[in-house]
Amino acid sequence: MTIPDTLWTWIAALLTLAILSFLYKDNPFYKFAEHLFVGISAGYWVILEYNNSVFPNLIVPIFKEHNYWFIIPGLLGLLFFARFIPKLGFLIFIPIAFYIGGYAGLAIGPSLQARLLKQLQGSMLAPPDFADPGLLVNKLLVLTGILGTMLYFYFSKEHKGVLKAVSNIGIWFIMVGFGAAFGYTVMARASLLIGRIQFLLMDWLHLIR
Amino acid sequence: MKELLVKLGQVDRRYIFLFIAAAVVLPLLFPLNFPTRATPHTRAVFDIIDQIPPDNNPILISFDYGPSIMPECHPMAYAILRHAFARRVKVVGLTLANDAAGLAEEAFRNVAREYGREYGKDYVFLGYKAGGSAVILSIGEDLKKTFPRDFYGKPTAEIPMLAEVHNYNQIPLIIPLTGSATATFWIIYAGTRYRARVADGVTAVMAAELYPYLQTKQLSGMLAGLKGAAEYEHLVEEAGYSRGARRASRGMDALSTMHLVIIGFIILGNIGFFLSRRDAKKGESR
Numbered sequence: 001m002t003i004p005d006t007l008w009t010w011i012a013a014l015l016t017l018a019i020l021s022f023l024y025k026d027n028p029f030y031k032f033a034e035h036l037f038v039g040i041s042a043g044y045w046v047i048l049e050y051n052n053s054v055f056p057n058l059i060v061p062i063f064k065e066h067n068y069w070f071i072i073p074g075l076l077g078l079l080f081f082a083r084f085i086p087k088l089g090f091l092i093f094i095p096i097a098f099y100i101g102g103y104a105g106l107a108i109g110p111s112l113q114a115r116l117l118k119q120l121q122g123s124m125l126a127p128p129d130f131a132d133p134g135l136l137v138n139k140l141l142v143l144t145g146i147l148g149t150m151l152y153f154y155f156s157k158e159h160k161g162v163l164k165a166v167s168n169i170g171i172w173f174i175m176v177g178f179g180a181a182f183g184y185t186v187m188a189r190a191s192l193l194i195g196r197i198q199f200l201l202m203d204w205l206h207l208i209r
Numbered sequence: 210m211k212e213l214l215v216k217l218g219q220v221d222r223r224y225i226f227l228f229i230a231a232a233v234v235l236p237l238l239f240p241l242n243f244p245t246r247a248t249p250h251t252r253a254v255f256d257i258i259d260q261i262p263p264d265n266n267p268i269l270i271s272f273d274y275g276p277s278i279m280p281e282c283h284p285m286a287y288a289i290l291r292h293a294f295a296r297r298v299k300v301v302g303l304t305l306a307n308d309a310a311g312l313a314e315e316a317f318r319n320v321a322r323e324y325g326r327e328y329g330k331d332y333v334f335l336g337y338k339a340g341g342s343a344v345i346l347s348i349g350e351d352l353k354k355t356f357p358r359d360f361y362g363k364p365t366a367e368i369p370m371l372a373e374v375h376n377y378n379q380i381p382l383i384i385p386l387t388g389s390a391t392a393t394f395w396i397i398y399a400g401t402r403y404r405a406r407v408a409d410g411v412t413a414v415m416a417a418e419l420y421p422y423l424q425t426k427q428l429s430g431m432l433a434g435l436k437g438a439a440e441y442e443h444l445v446e447e448a449g450y451s452r453g454a455r456r457a458s459r460g461m462d463a464l465s466t467m468h469l470v471i472i473g474f475i476i477l478g479n480i481g482f483f484l485s486r487r488d489a490k491k492g493e494s495r
Contacts, residue, residue, distance in 0.1 A: 192280055193233060195280020
């Protein structure tokens with residue numbers, strides 16, 4: 001490891017400890033690390049956006065390749081800044097209209113297909129499902145869960161009798177779903193902590209290999 | 210005993226942090242070597258790559274993650290690259306996340322060095338392209354028009370490995386590694402629109418949201434969080450493809466221990482809560 005590498009590792013390790021010190025209580029080390037992070041992140045993202053988006057997609061086509069059609073989307077992009085001039089603020093609706101229109105056009109068809117039709121298809125019972133008892137049980141559970149959850153969110157009729165019984169089943173499925181999502185969230189946050197501790201023990205202190 | 214349980218329900222949270230810290234640090238220093246078993250979803254990704262003929266069409270890995278979720282997604286990238294390079298499966302890399310290019314480039318460089326793989330012949334890194342879903346749709350029409358140059362500025366039309374790669378038809382598997390909605394973008398736009406085969410490597414937070422796509426087979430497989438990465442590392446090592454560093458597997462002991470501690474605190478906290486509530490009800494009835 002070179003001297004600059006060691007220096008950066010030390011800086012990263014000390015900043016990690018400064019952030020973790022908040023777990024004890026708020027303190028000046030944490031505040032310093034937090035403000036440093038916010039400032040550097042903002043600056044870093046401005047440079048990243050310019051270098052990775054504005055420069056290759058606008059500056060290069062116009063000034064190097066002399067493709068002047070790119071001036072039109074460039075001007076549309078600039079209209080986003082009209083928000084800062086109260087009298088011209090309404091101009092922002094022009095690029096937003098293009099953005100929403102284009103994105104909706106791109107997204108509606110494939111999203112409908114992938115998120116609704118395919119999912120509906122997947123929840124239906126088909127003849128091959130009856131050949132495998134395990135698969136059949138799985139499919140019946142999915143079907144029960146979907147019907148129960150959908151009826152739980154059906155508010156046009158008072159939940160009494162059969163409707164109440166089925167929507168109660170829906171609540172159970174929703175709770176299991178929340179539990180699974182929460183469990184995975186705990187695992188994700190724990191993984192991030194482990195990543196930081198691995199960095200401290202491995203890259204900084206060299207206690208593990 | 211009852212008083213102790215009630216008190217435990219009101220314990221200063223800093224004591225819990227101390228227990229959590231011990232549960233993470235100790236297993237990392239003194240590994241417990243808990244067994245790792247691959248789930249069917251992880252094994253499915255492994256099997257697909259294992260069946261791709263060597264020196265044939267490339268798989269596509271989209272490195273859609275930044276440093277904030279690096280502990281979960283970076284080990285996945287290493288494990289998948291090791292598997293692919295060990296089997297001489299070619300890899301095209303790209304990223305839709307602005308801050309991911311450096312991480313992707315580092316993973317390619319290190320794993321290619323381990324296996325002696327050559328840039329332009331065995332793998333290509335196309336870098337970042339702004340646009341998200343529009344980029345995914347555009348690759349379906351023409352990969353080289355979407356990325357006229359690679360990460361290093363070389364024209365993609367001049368890269369030998371890409372000579373016969375035009376769109377998703379020549380790509381047997383797409384693996385987005387991500388912690389964002391990009392995971393579903395690939396399913397919707399590449400998978401549904403162009404019928405490409407997609408298998409996600411995602412953070413654990415995203416995993417629960419993606420199970421419906423596994424059930425409908427819109428996803429061919431999934432690596433879920435650090436556990437998914439550890440499972441893939443295990444499969445790659447079990448098949449004899451790699452003896453490289455297993456960063457995710459090392460973290461699994463700590464993860465399991467931490468889960469046990471958290472479960473323990475949840476149980477104790479709930480017992481304390483119900484006991485104090487019962488006492489309060491008794492007090493009211495008197």
